[in-house]
Amino acid sequence: MATAQTQMTNEQLQQNLEFQSRLNAVMKTIHEAESFVKVLPIVEKEMLDMMQAERLTVYQRGRHEREIVSKYKTGKDIKEIRLPLSPASIAGFVAMSQKPVKIDNVYDKKSLASIHAQLRFDQSFDQRSGFRTRSVICVPIKFKETLLGLLQIMNRLDGGTFTDQDLKNAHELAAVIGQKFQYDFQATQGPFDYLLHRKIITKEQLEELKKKGKAENKSVAYLIVTDMKLSPEEVGESLERYYQVPFLKFSPEVEIPRQLFKNLNISYLKSSRWVPVAGNEDKVIILIDDPNDFNRIMEVQQVLNCQSYEFRVGIREDILAFLGEGSTSVQEASDDANISDLIGRLADEDDEVKAEENVSDAIASATESDSTVIQLVNKLIVDASAMNASDIHVEPSKGKTPAVVRFRIDGACREVFKIPASHIRAVIARIKIMSRLDIAERRKPQDGKIAAKYKGKTIELRVATIPTVNGESAVLRVLAAGDALPFEYLNLSERNAEETQRLVQRPHGIFLVVGPTGSGKTTTLHAILGHINEPDRKIWTAEDPVEITQAGLQQVQTQAQIGFTFAAALRAFLRADPDVILIGEMRDQETSHIGVEASLTGHLVFSTLHTNSAPETITRLLGLELDPIDFADALLGVLAQRLMRTLCKDCKEPYTPTEEEFQHIAHAYGNDERLNVLVGDPSKLQLYKAKGCSKCGNTGYKGRTGIHELLVATPEMKKTIARSATIAEIRELAMQQGMTTLAQDGIEKILKGQADFNQLRKVTAEG
Template sequence: MPLKRDRSAIEILTDDPGDLDRVQDIKRTFPGLNIRFAVSLRRDIALFLTSTGGTPEPSTKLNENVSDILGELVNEAQAEAAEDASTAGLDENDNAIVRLANQIIADAFRQGTSDIHIEPYGDKRDTIVRFRVDGDCFEYMKIPPSYRRAIVSRLKIMASLDIAERRKPQDGKIKFKLGDNKEIELRVATIPTAGYNEDVVMRILAASEPIPVEKMGFSERNLREIKNIAAKPYGIILCVGPTGSGKTTTLHSVLGYINTPDIKIWTAEDPVEITQYGLRQVQVNPKIGFTFAGAMRAFLRADPDVIMVGEMRDKETADTGIEASLTGHLVLSTLHTNSAVETITRLLDMGCDSFSFADAMLGVLAQRLARRICKDCKEAYQPSQEEFEELRQGYGAEFWDKRGIVYDNSFRLYRGKGCDVCNRSGLKGRVALHELLLGTDDMKRLIQNKAKTEEMLRLGMAEGMTTLVQDGIEKVLQGHTTYKEVKAVAIK
């Protein structure tokens, strides 16, 4: 652990200064510097790293203004530069750098951020910090270029990564304690970028409770059918959509609905984002060969009633899941596909047996998240005839006309005016759009015959399924979102 550094030397804390291999590694990491060693017990070093490397102490302030911290950095860098013209920046252990890294994470959590992006642009331009909130990125702050390596190195130390390795990607985790004794976890990925820079992307995994299935935004028909298939003793339920579309949240909501003392539920996840009392939750680790398929095989020897698998990434996992569902178990999983019917085609293309999957299938739920109209500045308005017709065509004129919706003076849509709560965007939070395809007898026959996607879609809609776009338009009419937001996530 580096303790302090001056112009010509660095002091390293170690438990064994006689370890020649370690000494050579340190010399390669800090070329041109004299190495001085301080010695301590291994357990004391571990305690020191725990208290300073990963998370702030409870007393650490996490409500500072990042502009004030940057001001301190500028003053310190100017003072160093006055002493030594070759020193224009600060190291990763500087107090202001530590506080800045902590404050970025704390602010991100408070703003409901899902991902933090640290994007250096070399020594001529500022490093950009961006937050992803409600699916969209925005610029949070700029860091002067002379601190780009220090802030990146600080985050790598917090994630227990090799700060000397800048040539290849690394990944790790940060456990971060907020001031109110709440702990969050961040997945950290570093990626070398052009110009000898290194980007850091951190995904916030805030441990949370499952959302009741009644509050998931399902339509009346979808809620009824989801509850119906979740109560089945065996079969397979898939939730599909792109990364960040809320699939894991939905599956945990369904598990929460059936989580009772008389049912044994195993889950294999990567990572475990939502914890539920009563579930036996396992985090897989492909690096040591503990995969989703391996976890499922272990679960089958552990007296399961219900198995949830984070993702069906390959044929082995899919086949194991289908086999488990056909031997008396309820299996839930996710897949990265665009729609419910495309999921069936994808599984068959992977080589899964059409008869086995048809027998096992209970339902496929496709999902998207659209930005929600801000509740604090929502207003009703009368749309133009063109807007009405666009909705009608998007829904499908045949289905729209059956509902008897006509354009007149009473027809209203909703929008956000923009306020301080939503940062003048008119949008705050997200609403889920759903498409639920059920495994009816007729649908199973089409799957067994490997029917075309169009045939399965026609049958599904004839049996009452609403597409993602149709469900989105329903939520436009209800005032939850806008058609622009629906088109952004549900139309290719």
Template sequence: MDTDIKAYIENKLKEAELYAKQGLVDEALELYRELKNLVSEEQDELKKEIQKRIFELEAFKGIVSEEVLEETPQEERLKKALILKDGAFYQQAIKILEELLEEGFKTLEVYKNLAECLGNIGQFERAAHIIRQALKEIPATAENKLDILNLKKLLAEYLEKAYEFDEALRLYIQLANEVEEKDTIQEKIEYLKNITTNCRRLKFLLKERIITPSICQEAAEIAKETNSSIESVLIEKFHISKDKIGEALSRFYNCPFIEISDDKIVIKPKCLEGVKENFLRQTLIAPLEEEGKIFLLTEDPFNLDQIEQAKKILNLKEFEVAVGIREDILKLIDLYYGKLTFQPPEAPELELIEEEEAHEEEEPLPEDQESVVVQLANYILEEAYNRGASDIHIESLTGRRGAQIRFRIDGECIPFQMVPYSLKRPLISRYKIMAGLDIAEKRLPQDGKIKFRTRTGKVFEVRVATLPTIENNEDVVMRILGGVQARTLEEIGLRPEVMEQFKKLLEMPYGLILVVGPTGSGKTTTLHAALHYINRPNKKIWTAEDPVEIVQEGLRQVQVKPKIGLTFARVLRAFLRADPDIIMIGETRDEETAHTLIEASLTGHLVFSTLHTNSAPETVTRLLGMGIDPYNFADALLGVLAQRLAKRLCPDCKKPYHPTDKEIEELIFEYGEHPLKPLTEEEVKQATLYRSVGCSRCNHTGYRGRIAIHELLIPNDELRELIVKAAPVHEIREAAMRNGMYTLKQDGIFKVLAGDTDLKQIRAVCVR
């Protein structure tokens, strides 16, 4: 049989069955009759099956005739209901069986079949209710003992499917003494004991089909292994929203759910004075003041003994109970008791915050809130690190409006939280103390550094810069530096053909390799990935950086200090006397450094550096503009790698789609011309593109992390001649493309077609 006809028949069979299940008998019959004529004689079995369904549906039409049913005795109507049930016409069977019960025809057979019909269409709660009604209405006798027992087993099954685990467990325990298949029942009991322990609080999620019992069980096992709560595992691993978890807990305990979100500022309540932290951790109960009310936040509001004990110890008269997730409660306790620790440069003592000048009319910070400033300062640093922020901005607002805190994540400044006016100056002073700065000096910019340790033991450094702003305010900008490991070349996002070309450059014995791009484009990360690739025991590698952000074993790394005259140019001259094989200079800032780089690369050293330029071809003209010798530069240059960072589509929620004709045209237009590899319409049509959606993992932005796009210029003889002639940028670009270079935008479009990002993000970071 032709493949298309076979597929057509299969689809029509499914369609006919769907009509039949929905009670659309005439439509189903019409399709079955069409199929009977279409099926060939060789398909004898299929033809017989279709004929059987036609007979059943024709019989069904006679059975459900209203006139016939009204004149039929109850026993006959029961038989017709059973025929309908056997034919999977459950809704019609339910209608007849319910009418029989209303008329007082209450037999075990009616109840049992009605319950089974309801169960077959997924109405397990109604089915369980019908069986309870039967057990109440019909007394047990010697004759119906077995039927009653089977009905109880059916009730237990439906209670389990309705997620009434407690009641199902009680019934199975009762049945264990009445049935012969004790092993099977015992297995059910053990299973339900686990389910009851782990999932009873989350019944709402089960009923809403947000999770399944198997997911709940898996989450429970992971929670046990990781010493976490089931709720946190569901949020982190199974991506269930915290709002849904909170709704489930609130419904189960009939009390409010309170989330301790990342942007929540909490003040330690007075009722905690003199209360030991250990009590809160053991009971997992913590007081929280919100909108003038005191809430007792607990993981288990049904534990009345612990709540009563907390009430006495905290000396509370009026309070409300609220439910929370264990990790949130522990986070709250951490904030109350200052568990975020830091390592200041010279371990200065914590100083009291000085009062501001009288004309600013600022109230001094109450003594009982001094610890809040320490907690808040540490909390902000840890949250920024955990969220992968590169910078923290504390921006003082005018008047008495406090300060805004923003994190730079994936290249964008994202609002984190607002700091009240009463905490603004103490918080800035706290960071100045941690960085070893002068807290009294507010008129001049200051720079310092903090070494910080998180609760999990991770250590990182923070570069602190303060700037005076209007109304005698200060802003603080902090760059997170430490804790970064060198990446491998495979991790920086080079396409395979570019990777192969770049590796060949790294294997060269001497010459100049430049990595270029604007600030924050990942130049340092790429340079260190390159050094990691060639970092071997038989090589001497010197680096000069400002600051040293990535530390690698095997590298001799120097921190440039311009304030004392230790500039890049001076360090580079010193390197040439220190027997180097490979030199890396963090940035070529001036003519002297550029000249020395060329000199070093021509005298047997492999030299790396960075420049702030927009593209690889522009780098050539920029260096020539610094006055370096074009002949030496043409000889020394091995390659220029330009790069940008574009937002990466969130891998957890990105949605695949096929591009429209308009999108195909846009992609081809943006790609532009290429002498060796033009982008064809067929290539784009065959690609699966992805669009951003948004989920809890990406803060509902649709993007998480960044991907690098590259432009690798490798000079050939034609390009070297153009460099010697100091040719304009467009000529260098055209020659580079003839030699196999792809522009930044073209590389970005390849990554759009690979599903890593979208065209909007490529347009946002590069012009050509």
């Protein structure tokens, strides 16, 4: 800004000041006016004079059609212009893309193509009126994010072309019009304003529903219908007034045109929240929950490639219903029923049965009706979710030995109960039915998904069945659908927290979080994204699976089977005007190359790698034939991490370590000078050990913490990377520059009483 202003000549400055003072005068006239139609003839001449232009037209966005209609224009030659939202006309294109354009000569096809490949000038207006259009500025008139209409200005009086300053001026004029005349253009300020105005709901109720929607991952529109008992039509009317497009509710009779999106991944559509509801390649009608989200609108047009588009606004849950989202309710697992009762019931039934062979066939055919088995599986899922288990293992045993169910909690497996051998097949069959797998197929591994509903909350599970010598076993991974963790909860050391926050505020570059599977990389990345998730940043993520969701992020689920890989997602994002990109993993050459390129062209890129340490990550990536100089240039930092179990706060016991134990720790820490500062007098050092109580299932441990190793790409580090240095050289320099290793960070957390040495040894090579 400062340089642009200093380069401005005095004359330009003078003109700007003049424009501003004239704009103020126009604004004053407009503000005093009763209606837009009345005031425009009064200010038109002044506006044209300010812009040094021949003509102007103001378009309004039509409410029930995807078209724009001229509301006011200079001259009396043609009464009304109606244009579809498409690149077939300049105004139609600006309305569609919501991006301002400045065109020097509308008859020059090349300059049109430089804006958009399909952009055309609609000559019919010139042909009918006899007016010859030359140069054009067209800018959207918006109120907040809602498109109200357009301001189009034609032909600079001096016969020349409009300047960038003219475009800026037109923008300011459009802003004044949008602010004053939002009601003339029939817009409301928020999607539910109409309901508020009519006093159907109160502001407080709306706030409550917003909170609830966030907590339960439901849309506010849906909650207004379910909790406030309004009809979808009533909510729809309010949405129509705000978004200025017709409302459409879910109806099972509607046959959606599946052939149009047969190449698209359903989970992609679900996470993007739109669905084609009618039409064909020529003209398609799209239902979307936010027709003002023009990034998504542009994306729809990119992936569908139809001739023309119309949009309808819908309730998010209705869109998901069109996409076949049907979730199984596990509510029937009554809250009183507990696992041992259910197992007991199974055992009772078991007594009545003699021959095992006959039983299993009988059960396999009666699975759906066997309510005890159904309740047992439901309860299993509900309990696993309540205990924060990450996985449920259902494991058949040999012969008549009961099958074992284990939950993985905080990274460690724990047996939770046994299922009578006679019923394990029924339980597995039930799990397969819930995850829509082939129950007749018992010889091959299968993968599926369960979306279970419990008390208004959806629990998602990824299911894998694997045949073993004792019969089929099943592993259910609980997808931790949830909100991002606040950054402060990551338990980063002071230096690591400060440096991370500093690095991720950069406008571009690559930041990597690395570690083995289950080391909490996704949690960390989402906490970081949450930290920089501001309305002025466009953030795209491609993940597999999408576990954590955040408002404000555009999250995409990749599906490698149909070719929608991380690399494909990354390329799609680059066409979708991103500021920040999270790419789930940089496992291959293609993804890492595009990632580096994206960061060098002004984007902030986040990703993960399955490497053991921060220094190793660099040599691994260079092994994918990245250019060392480019990569060094792009890199901001690498955060390696592990999750270490923490001691139960309720029962951990203080003790003074022996001299031998202290020496062991000191050796593992490997930096006596720093350790002395941390510990002070070793004889007064107090550590904690695990004991066990009812709160921690008698394990002595509860929860996990991250331990971290942050390598910062300082100028010196960049030079070292650029000359393809060895891991040892990179580590040496990083430690000189203040990096603590994973083991050191772990020991510092042990010294703080958060964990013990046993757990650290399990997650690092130290000890």
